[in-house]
Amino acid sequence: VDASVEGVHFDRRWLSLAEVGARAFHAALSDLAAMGARPVAALSSLVVPPSVGASALRRLAAGQAEAARELRCPVVGGNLSRGRELSVTTTAIGVSRFPLTRAGARAGDEIWLVGAVGLAAAGLAWLRSGGTSRSPLDARSRRAVAACVGAWKRPTALVRDGLRLAGAAHAAIDVSDGLAGDVGHLAEASGVRLVVEAPALRRLLPPALLRACEVLKQDALSLALSGGEDYALVATGPSIARPRRAHRIGRVEKGSGACLEAEDGKPHPLGSGFDHFSGRS
């Protein structure tokens, strides 16, 4: 079950109500994806302030319905309540014979990344900056920024990838708090040490992220590590089992905690220590 609350998880300045609905749905289903579960049905509970009328509510529901079709997870029930603040709470029900959890990573595993990280954070940074830059953008930069904004506005739960991971991985999590934090969650729950290798992660950074980060004057690797809301999946498992679309970004060792191994081979703690590494507060 996952809640999207106006002012906390979304801002209607930047999202249409259809996007609010679809986004909330994908965010909830992403948790199923990370467990390697097949979606069965969803329930939607809406708290609706008086300012949101019937037609606005229909647009929100249309966004949910489109996501439900896309993810083949019908909405089978729900609740509608008045309140002062708009919120969308989605319960996703799925089945899995061998559900993946955060606790299961073993020393010797690879760390896998499925999907892109950083795009959504770059898109949000662009929207927060007012959606303008000092100098005019060339066409490629405009496309890059638009791709990042699109990644933030319309994320996709990686349900099929999760099903592929289910038969291969030892542990998994979806990247909602940022890769650094979520890798830390895997390490803590599994009682092992996760080493993200900077060169491996850097090779996976999407060209659109690199270009958008030039516009934003931000470090792409930092955004990839700190930015959530892409709903990528991180998993660990044996090299031999690595499924399609899962890319190696590091390794699991005995020990505890999570770190980023820089190009020079030096480890930098991830999680709370990450911002010091990136040189930003």
Next chain:
Amino acid sequence: VDASVEGVHFDRRWLSLAEVGARAFHAALSDLAAMGARPVAALSSLVVPPSVGASALRRLAAGQAEAARELRCPVVGGNLSRGRELSVTTTAIGVSRFPLTRAGARAGDEIWLVGAVGLAAAGLAWLRSGGTSRSPLDARSRRAVAACVGAWKRPTALVRDGLRLAGAAHAAIDVSDGLAGDVGHLAEASGVRLVVEAPALRRLLPPALLRACEVLKQDALSLALSGGEDYALVATGPSIARPRRAHRIGRVEKGSGACLEAEDGKPHPLGSGFDHFSGRS
């Protein structure tokens, strides 16, 4: 899935946070009870304003946990989110081989009531009146009022009764909108006419309700028809199958709509027309 929103469904002037938690849980499970389902698990999604601290949150969760134990329905997951307004959204998962719905009532069925109606509404009316009366209350009146307030503060989902109805009834609903309205929902969904017989319903009014209504200067039958939040169950089924604790309060006929058949045999429409009948707006 069911939401309890502060200011809409509850008021912390009158409920402790433990009561808020337990009440929200029973309200959600009541929907399972009305479907004749056996509870399996629940998920709890909380939106918590900054004014509610960790210890207050623990009290709320303790109320949920107590209800979960009582109803044998463990909380297996949840979500915690910041927001401006306190809300508790509970998803209840249950199983039923032959789930009861609102659509299934047949002409020839009896209407059954399980549990009391009106007590919670009387309790809420008492709290709204400031919890005082012009003249001092005698001991019996005090007990009656306390019973009504207790019914409102600590409702119980009638899960076992729902399971008994599952093998016997054709349709069921829990009384959350008030008996009159919920009988109307059964009539509409089933495409039949439901006739609530005033003498039969009157015989079931609890003594505490009658006494509390004297104090409140309210008509007990009206409160029993209009008051929700008791989480009683209304069902229809054949006389021969009527289970324990289910009491006949009327009959199902061909036709449409719901009515109250008064002592003189005259029908009065229920639902929107009810307030006219009771003489109050």
